[in-house]
Amino acid sequence: MPTINQLSAVTSVVASDLLPLYSSANGDARKASMSVVLDFIEANFGSPEFTTIINAPTSSGFNILLAAATSNLWLIINPTGPFAAGTITLPPVASCYDGQQIIVVCSQSITTLTLAGNGASLVGAPTALGTGGFFALRFNTLQSAWYCVSQSLGATTTFSNITITNAILDANGNEILAVTPASSSAVNHVLVANTATGNPPGLLAEGTDASIGLRFETKGNGDIFLAPAGTGIVRASGVEVVTLTASQTLTNKTLTGPITDAIKTGGVGTSTVALLALAYPAATSKGYRTVVVDATQALTAGIGAVVAGGGANCVPVYSDGTNWRIG
Secondary structure (H helix, E strand, O other): OOOHHHOOOOOOOOOOOEEEEEEOOOOEEEEEEHHHHHHHHHHHOOEEEEEEEEEOOOOOOEEEEOOOOOEEEEEEEOOOOOEEEEEEEOOOHHHOOOOOEEEEEEOOOEEEEEEEOOOOEEEOOOOOEOOOOEEEEEEEOOOOEEEEEEEEOOOOOOOOOOOOOOEEEOOOOOEEEEOOOOOOOOOEEEEEEOOOOOOOOEEEEEEOOOOOOOOOOOOOOOOOOOOOOOOOOOEEOOEEOOOOOOOOOOOOOOOOOOOOOHHHHOOOOEEOHHHHHHHOOHHHOOOOEEEEEEEOOOHHHOOOOEOOOOOOEEEEEEEOOOOEEEO
């Protein structure tokens, strides 16, 4: 037979054209038509297209069996509701080809998901799916294994631990929560706790130390805000935190600054008008007496004159249940 290079070339072929080949089954040289070669390629070529399979399980414990396929598979699972358990049995390992992919999408949550390799091993396969969760598998012939190459486990995904090295970002890539560099000797941390209806959520210090404080710091001259929602109350160790801008009824606080409990007991204390009004509003302090040091009115204003702050007069005052007055 002349060498290939001695033959005349053709620019197109037909199904009946013949190709020389060595037949391993027969142990010698044979010929095959183009149609035979084409049949072989079609039977063994893995199509890059996906064959779509839609399955709608109706009860927990379902098992979806994926048959042998010569293409990639897109499995859409539409359960009739959230299920506790379900199984996906992959195609028989003997039928799988190198690089074959399977994409799985689920419209409901599956608490316990089992993937059966059907003769192949599985690496990184998910064990649960949340609503809208999905994952992708890719087959490796050499290791006879399916590898999970991507996944998004959905809205109800549960993770035992998540490692964050820098920050949690919002949809625009801006920091929501930044973390400090990891400490190899860290033993204390912050615990965030949710609660049932009628109870406030908690931000607590937790760790191995017997006593653990909880600190709030700023960078530069920034402000610190502890802001409850609605009419919620900020508490420290279960006790209401004092505020400077809101009315409060405090039953377990002692003021040792410019206003003292001497006001309540009939003794003498001193205060500015603003602090006096803040700590002892006239409406709840009827009969109380004290001295203010910044009244705009002098004693010549007369007994009973309503006092206002911002001045330099030191005058005795009393509460009539409506206003603080000179007297």
